[in-house]
Amino acid sequence: MIDSHVHLNREEFAGAQAEVLQRARSAGVTAFLNVGYDLASSTESISLAESHADILATVGIHPHDATLLADADGRPVPEIEDILARLRDLAKHPRVVAIGEIGLDFYRDLSPRPAQRAALKLQLAMAEDLQLPVVFHIRDAWTETLAMIDEFGVPTCGGILHSFSGNEDSVEWARERGFYLGIGGPITYKNSRLDFLVALAGIEMILLETDAPWLPPVPHRGQRNESSYLVHTRAKVASVLGMTENEVDIQTTKNFRRLFAGGPLVS
Template sequence: MIETHAHIYSDDYAEDRQQMLDRAWAAGIKQIWMPNCDHTTIPGMMDLAAQYPGRCLPMIGLHPTYVKEDFENELQIVEEWLGKYKFIAIGEIGMDLFWDKTFQSQQKEAFLFQCALARKHNLWIDIHCRSAFWETVELIEKFADAKLTGIFHCFTGTLDEAQKAIELGFKLGIGGVATFKNGGLDKVIPFVDLEHLVLETDSPYLAPTPFRGKRNEVAHIALVAQRVADLKHMSKEEVIAQTTKTALKLLQ
């Protein structure tokens, strides 16, 4: 399995990070893709990338909820890192209007700037989109560029939104919300071809049932795979094989 989105550098794992990773490897995880948040998360992320080359793969980007007055300085740091390391993607980037709309215009500017970086460096983008799906789509469409692709991470939208994301050339990152009783993805996943889905946990957040409300970890991705399999009336092995294939295509 490919874990396409996990913050394994988080302080939530300060006491047992190695044991958490050992459980992930034992569960059959081939790679863990690590999204960045801002300059403070880069050191821990890069330490893991160095410790597990080819297995813990870093992205670089400025998370929308970390966009503040100093966002231009943060973007400069992102650009500097792109000049000295080969990242797998620009992420996580996007729009988040759930908690606070104070920096909405700055979030837009940061997103467009990072999309331009993705095109410049021939990288895909990992999108964080909360309460801002159509605003994010509008920004993507400004590029009108079929080469701009990636993942709508932690996708929890409607079938119409799923179809729009796919139309734009993006994959849907499916995580723990798929296992929630009222998560809504039971009305989406059965109607979306498996080739458009990838698996994630967003660890340490959004733990799947029966661990909901507790710290999430990468090994729990097996529960997500099983839920997708159940919704699509196919085997877990089929889900793992196809989602892994889909994820690896993004690295080509």
């Protein structure tokens, strides 16, 4: 299995990183994509990827932190050239395989929406310029985000709709553009529609992820999530699709490798 979205740099893992990685490897996790969400976490993702052969990194500014790049009216902040230059330098690191997580989050609205839109647009352009795939974070903003991606340019190198929570239309939108759906703990939750949407999508569009330390699958709700719990998400995906867990591993690993074929491949 590959954990295609994890935040091992978070303070929730302080002092426990080595054992968390070990438990995940013992559970069959062969690679981790550690996702950045601001400059510090992007830098930490790269450090992790430099010191572990099975960790890859992404760099990006999360919609929660969009005010790093733009103000409440969506205008560039005075120091924008410096921040974009730093982000671009990080993105050029050989262990970085994608830009992300970027997108729109109208659920928590931690940054003003015009700032979120500006940050998304700027980073979509950077991904295209550097020819990198994109990890998208979209929450309660599916219609607008997908329209923005179409307007400003579907990434040539593809993308992941992380922690997928769209509907049937977004599944078809992703299929037509060759995007992958990041499926994690929420598929195990009661009343989730993800089982139905994963069946609609088919295994060729699925990547497994934890989003750890957040979104733990059943039976670990209420606890800190970690990559070894990916087995519960895999079991659910396998049962929804009528596949064996081994078949889910093989196909989702193939999907991950196809998306990131341009980067440093991990075993």
